[in-house]
Amino acid sequence: MKANAFPRAVVESLVDRSIRKIAEDPERGLRNLVDIGAVMATGRFQKQYMGLVQGMLRDENCPYYELVCRLVRETSRRSLTTFGVNVGWQSWTVGARRIRSLEAARGVDIPWSLTLRMEGGGAAADWAELVRRGQEAGVYTYFVHTNGDRAALEAAARLAEGAPLCAFLLFSSPGAVSRAMGQLGALDNVMTLVDAGGEGWQEAAGQLREERRLCGFWRLCAADGDVEQAESWLEELRHEEEPVVFLLAGPGCTAAGRSRLCEFTRDAWERQRYPMLVFDYYSDILLVDKIISGSACFAGVLPDGRPTVCRDGRELAAEAGEALFVRALLGRPAAREKIS
Numbered sequence: 321m322k323a324n325a326f327p328r329a330v331v332e333s334l335v336d337r338s339i340r341k342i343a344e345d346p347e348r349g350l351r352n353l354v355d356i357g358a359v360m361a362t363g364r365f366q367k368q369y370m371g372l373v374q375g376m377l378r379d380e381n382c383p384y385y386e387l388v389c390r391l392v393r394e395t396s397r398r399s400l401t402t403f404g405v406n407v408g409w410q411s412w413t414v415g416a417r418r419i420r421s422l423e424a425a426r427g428v429d430i431p432w433s434l435t436l437r438m439e440g441g442g443a444a445a446d447w448a449e450l451v452r453r454g455q456e457a458g459v460y461t462y463f464v465h466t467n468g469d470r471a472a473l474e475a476a477a478r479l480a481e482g483a484p485l486c487a488f489l490l491f492s493s494p495g496a497v498s499r500a501m502g503q504l505g506a507l508d509n510v511m512t513l514v515d516a517g518g519e520g521w522q523e524a525a526g527q528l529r530e531e532r533r534l535c536g537f538w539r540l541c542a543a544d545g546d547v548e549q550a551e552s553w554l555e556e557l558r559h560e561e562e563p564v565v566f567l568l569a570g571p572g573c574t575a576a577g578r579s580r581l582c583e584f585t586r587d588a589w590e591r592q593r594y595p596m597l598v599f600d601y602y603s604d605i606l607l608v609d610k611i612i613s614g615s616a617c618f619a620g621v622l623p624d625g626r627p628t629v630c631r632d633g634r635e636l637a638a639e640a641g642e643a644l645f646v647r648a649l650l651g652r653p654a655a656r657e658k659i660s
Contacts, residue, residue: 331409336401342392386595390561396532402508403534406487411460416612418458423613430645432609433461435620435628435635438472445625445650447475451483453649460486463605463620467515468493470500477503480510489513491538491566494520498527505531513538513566516557525562536564538601542572547584554594565594568601569633578602578633602630619646 391400411432419430434454436447451462464479466472473496480488488510497504497514504512511534514524521537528535537557541550550567557565567585569578585600587593606616618630627643627650628635638646 328405328409332401332405335405336397339392339397339400342388384592384595384597387563387597390595391563394529394532394561395534396508399508399532399534402484403487403511406485406509407461410485411487412612415455415458415460420613422457428644428648429613429615429617430457431459431605431617431619432612433463433605434459434646435463435465435605435618436476437465437620437622437628438476439465439467439469440472440623445621447479448482449651450621450649451479451486455483455486457645457649461489462486463489463491463601465491466496467491468496470496473497473500474503477507477510480507484509487511491515494518494524497524501527501531504528505533507533510534511536511564513564515539516553522560525560529561534563536562536566536596538566538568540568540570541577541581542570547577547580550581550584554588554596554598557596558594562596564597564599566599566601571634575632582633602633602635606630617645619643621646621650625650 416432419432422428423430434450436445436450438447454460454462462479464476466476473490473492476488476490477500480486480490486509488507490504490510491513492500493515497512498520504510512528513536514521514528516537517539525535525537537560539550539553541547554565567581569581573581582600582603585598585604588598602618606618609618610616618628618635620628620635622628622637627638627646629638629642630636
């Protein structure tokens with residue numbers, strides 16, 4: 321029986337039961353969960369990812385045991401199940417299959433995720449319609465940047481509430497997170513990522529933990545990669561008990577700095593240096609897309625509604641002839657024929 325033939329309810333039940341078993345016996349329960357994922361994996365990305373995780377877990381000292389134990393202990397089981405299934409099943413299995421089918425039929429690159437820059441109150445894009453049409457094309461994961469804009473964060477929360485099959489990773493400031501806690505605390509398909517580059521991030525993360533919400537950190541690396549500062553920062557975060565960290569190359573980061581940042585995160589993964597998952601934002605989004613589709617594709621939308629692409633490790637406004645998929649989602653007639 322193909323993995324895609326399993327009803328979502330069956331997948332959720334298997335994951336929920338595995339999470340309960342992890343609480344009873346972390347090592348055995350985690351291995352069982354990974355084994356289930358390996359059996360159900362059908363796509364290129366799922367197989368490669370599950371094989372990597374299985375290899376890591378053969379080491380009894382693997383720091384990711386600690387990571388998973390913290391997650392199960394401190395996070396709502398419903399939130400873990402919903403977010404995990406939305407990414408691992410809905411996005412990487414059901415959605416990936418739809419994406420590959422459309423790419424083969426229409427000859428247009430379709431990203432596995434979209435980056436939505438909602439900060440600044442930009443309303444040029446109909447975000448809800450964008451997500452609705454994205455789901456039709458197989459896109460179920462959304463990286464949403466709101467930074468210090470509370471109104472944008474609240475709008476992003478409403479967007480997540482209206483798309484329960486999708487996974488939303490919300491990048492925000494500590495202050496905005498604290499002020500929007502009422503909305504965020506009710507969403508099981510959201511992971512909130514707190515900017516740990518300034519003040520108040522520990523308090524905001526603590527509030528999310530009290531609500532048993534999925535949360536993590538992000539930081540903009542602006543000066544030539546900031547590898548040394550990133551390493552020092554990650555050592556500081558080691559005891560914060562959050563599972564995920566994203567490093568983003570800022571506008572002032574040189575090509576060499578962006579390359580060093582990518583190498584640093586790869587080394588953190590391979591050597592299992594931290595009890596958390598450390599991602600280089602752009603290169604890791606592109607890596608997943610390359611494994612799913614065979615070629616790397618990144619797409620985003622700016623607050624003013626313009627599409628973006630990733631070029632040389634930087635997110636830039638798309639030029640003519642680029643980002644045809646996003647232009648179609650935005651309702652640009654010249655591109656719509658390409659995928660509809």
